[in-house]
Amino acid sequence: MILAAGALLAAAIPSFDVSRPLYGGGAVAFLTLLAIITGLSMNWSVAPDLSLQELSRTFTYLAVFTVAVIAARRVPRGARPLLIGILLAALAVCLWAFATRIWPDSLGGEVLGPRLGAPFDYWNALGGMAALAVPATLWLAARRDGSRLSAALAYPALGTLLLTILLVQSRGALGAAVLAALIWLAFVPLRLRTAPVLLVAAAGVAPVAAWALTKDAFTEPLQPLAAREEVAGTFGLLCVAMLAGLLAAGYAAIRIRSRVRPSMQTRRRAGVVLATGLAVVAVVGIATVGSGTGGIGELTAERSSVAASGADRLGSVSSTRGEAWRRAFDVFKDKPVLGSGADGFSLARLEFNRDPRAATHAHGFIPQNMADLGLLGLFTALALIAAWLLAAGRTVGARLQRGQIGPDWTEERILLTTLALVAVAYGLQSSIDWTWFIPGPTVAALAAAGFVAGRGPLAPVGEAEPERPPVAATGRDPLRLILSAGVIVTAMLCAWAVWQPQRSQSAADRAVELANAGDLRGALREADRARDIDPYSPDPLYAKATALSERGQLIAAYRVLEQATVEHPRNPETWLRLSQFELDDLGLAARALTSAQAAAIIDPSSVRVRQAVQRTQAVLAAEQREVAAAKQVLQAQLQRQQREPQP
DSSP: HHHHHHHHHHHHHHHOOOOSOTTTTTHHHHHHHHHHHHHGGGTOOOOOHHHHHHHHHHHHHHHHHHHHHHHHHHHGHHHHHHHHHHHHHHHHHHHHHHHHHHTTTOOOOTOSSSSSOOOOOOOOHHHHHHHHHHHHHHHHHHHHTTTHHHHHHHHHHHHHHHHHHHTTHHHHHHHHHHHHHHHHHHSSSOHHHHHHHHHHHHHHHHHHHHHHSHHHHHHHHSHHHHHHHHHHHHHHHHEEEEEHHHHHHHHHHHHHHHHOOOOHHHHHHHHHHHHHHHHHHHHHHHHHTTSSSOOOGGGGGOOOOOOOOOHHHHHHOOSSSSHHHHHHHHHHHHSSSSOOOOHHHHHGGGGOOTTTTTSSSSSSHHHHHHHHHHHHHHHHHHHHHHHHHHHHEEEEEHOEEEEEEEEOOOOHHEEEEEEEHHHHHHHHHHTTGGGGGGGHHHHHHHHHHHHHHHHHOOOOSSSSSOOOOOHHHHHHHHHHHHHHHHHHHHHHHHHHHHHHHHHHHHHHHHHHHEEEEEETHHHHHHHHHHHHTTOOHHHHHHHHHHHHHHHHHHHHHHHHHHHHHHHOTTTHHHHHHHHHHHHHSOOHHHHHHHHHHHHHHHHOOOOHHHHHHHHHHHHHHHHHHHHHHHHHHHHHHHHHHSSSSSO
């Protein structure tokens, strides 16, 4: 849907004016190249089905980024609604996460972990979504052309984001939010307007977070529903009181600000004091964390420890990320040029991993690219980052004006700087996590990044922005019409490719349902259709084997499962399926043990694999005992016959 909408939008606003530079074009080109490499990697991927899914995701991200670049070109004043939309989306997500803890019975019944994670089902993604919206609250509170109400609303908004980050217990998200705020304070000359919202929001959030992080429902896993309901009412009341108090405090701070007009010298001194204080806090925080158990060296230790839960986690560097990064480098060294295929790390790392706690992602955009796409993908990703930084710097950066180096900090430049910091906060957090695989925060960050890249340099103060040619005038240009048609065709093809895995999975599921219902001919037909739609996935083969087995064609089903292991030799699931069929349907315990052991070689830390090996060994041992007992009986009979006199 996103790709189709993007194609129509891109075609409806043919904005390729050859007389003007195509700002952001370099970033679009490198992101396109990354998508192409992702698609080509299916030819050598250890998990082609996962690579196809990653291709779908990358195509979607490319559509979002390209449409944002085009929107900045055609609607240059659209930065404000985009930023507000990102902020509202982040707040909606955070408030929903709160609601799952306030009403655990009706909204959070499936929540088993202590950390907030809904609706992404991954806590660090929720923390990343909150972190990237922090710059938007600073802009909302500090901007000069806003109303008092909107500025006051920034206080509870920032409190919501900060409380989410703390209850998510995401150190990466917290670090990204702090660094984004520091960059804002370092460059945007609205420090006295920004300081109150930071200080007041932090003070309002602190008691609620301190209370929550002492409760088992927010710190200990697998808590029963009764334990979560016990603190739900209090948590809800504390949230309401916090939001109401921050709104009142924000409105009071805005009124005081409107009456006090500090001199330029006072502003400069206050800015120096504020910057120095934040720097001291950052240094003290780093020193405190570094002097803790394991220190900074914990990240590079041969075996990283699991971080504690609760407040202790926020002050610790203990993590399994170091282990994930080392495994990513192992996979990269194994295939340094092309990698193991897009999202192939999840299977390729099994050859080097013996830790059952290990994650299936490399916990970092760069390590993941190294492992998945090798040097080819790594250089493309670095070029993409560099191209965006150059484009963003062109939009919001310093330049020589009136004999002075530095930008004119107009409201438009501050707004675009805020959008750029949204992307920067996301980039900082995703550099140490696998947020790239979660569409929610990634789409928001790419929309902000694309708009900033495509906006181009602002006109100096006093000069008018260059006029954009009207759509009616540009629509007659044959070149632009060809480009627009190309956008439609390309995006529709991409949308078709994105939809194929989903169609194939639906057909495979339908085949299993038909087989269970007794419609074996229909089941085979649906399984073959799923295979035709997506030949890279083993799921259609599983469905076909199920249908053939139900029809009594055990040998044919066995050959299909063997084909799955040939096409996906690095996938332990294919070997497990084959082993189960050999044991339960064919009664070939020796063959089943060989297949289960093949899965164990690929994924030795899997509990399912170990259980399959143990079960097969037990069956084989029982069969061997039966054979031994039968031999003993036969030998006894022969001995009796030999002792009996011959007639």
